Amino acid sequence: MGDHSMSEKASSQTGPNHIGIIMDGNGRWAQSQGLSRIKGHQQGVETCRRIIEACQALDVHYLTLYAFSAENWNRPETEVNGLMELLELFLMKETGTLKKKRVRLHAIGRIEDLPARPRAALKKAIEATKEFDEWHLILALNYSARNEVVDATQAIATLAANGALDPGSIDWDTISSHLYTGGLPDPDLIVRTSGETRLSNFLLMQSAYAEFYFTATCWPDFTKAHLEEAIRSYHNRERRFGRTGEQLDVETSLTY
Numbered sequence: 001m002g003d004h005s006m007s008e009k010a011s012s013q014t015g016p017n018h019i020g021i022i023m024d025g026n027g028r029w030a031q032s033q034g035l036s037r038i039k040g041h042q043q044g045v046e047t048c049r050r051i052i053e054a055c056q057a058l059d060v061h062y063l064t065l066y067a068f069s070a071e072n073w074n075r076p077e078t079e080v081n082g083l084m085e086l087l088e089l090f091l092m093k094e095t096g097t098l099k100k101k102r103v104r105l106h107a108i109g110r111i112e113d114l115p116a117r118p119r120a121a122l123k124k125a126i127e128a129t130k131e132f133d134e135w136h137l138i139l140a141l142n143y144s145a146r147n148e149v150v151d152a153t154q155a156i157a158t159l160a161a162n163g164a165l166d167p168g169s170i171d172w173d174t175i176s177s178h179l180y181t182g183g184l185p186d187p188d189l190i191v192r193t194s195g196e197t198r199l200s201n202f203l204l205m206q207s208a209y210a211e212f213y214f215t216a217t218c219w220p221d222f223t224k225a226h227l228e229e230a231i232r233s234y235h236n237r238e239r240r241f242g243r244t245g246e247q248l249d250v251e252t253s254l255t256y
Helices: 003-012 026-032 037-057 070-074 077-100 116-128 145-161 172-177 224-235 245-254
Strands: 018-022 062-069 103-108 135-143 189-192 211-214
Touching (some): 026 037, 037 062, 037 077, 037 135, 037 224, 070 135, 077 103, 103 116, 135 145, 145 172, 211 224
Parallel strands (some): 018 062, 018 189, 103 135, 189 211
């Protein structure tokens, strides 16, 4: 199906409003090409540019990219340093494009533990795009869903200990507002590339009702056409949120 027909179909159906992507397979792609792992990551950055643009074309307003996990610090030092340099370069080069396309940048994770240079570039890009509210790019950096729960719990416990919060009033809204993603909608669709079928500590709390799409395509080869296929798969799912199919049919009929 071509771009035009997919765009028409996307506009006539609901969502996904928010897609999260686990960008996997850069290293394997590089090895298959006889290249260094960092070359794979460089190609992966080019894919990021393509997919950010594709999301706007397909009316996806929130895109979260799993750019660097808390566990990625365990990789070889040369690779980690290369990834941080790529992050800084991406932010320096793309901030102007994000402003032109009116895309607001967010970052989730323990950002304060990033090296000084990419952290400074990140803060500058976030500040430069903070006025936009229609399109959102969320970079998960030094991110761990389990760390996120720990940090949220500590923040809530501090409020309770200081008398600013009644422990008996704590509900999901309280917890959700203290996650890194507080104020952002939960993802509707989680995509993982390169053939792995696990979440790897990515948005575990937020994806409770997300749909999942796994593809064997490595991230450097992932294109708008692959994203369209993931969205088509999403549209073929029945999202019941605990209700029955019959209830959904009745609700749908009442909207027409």
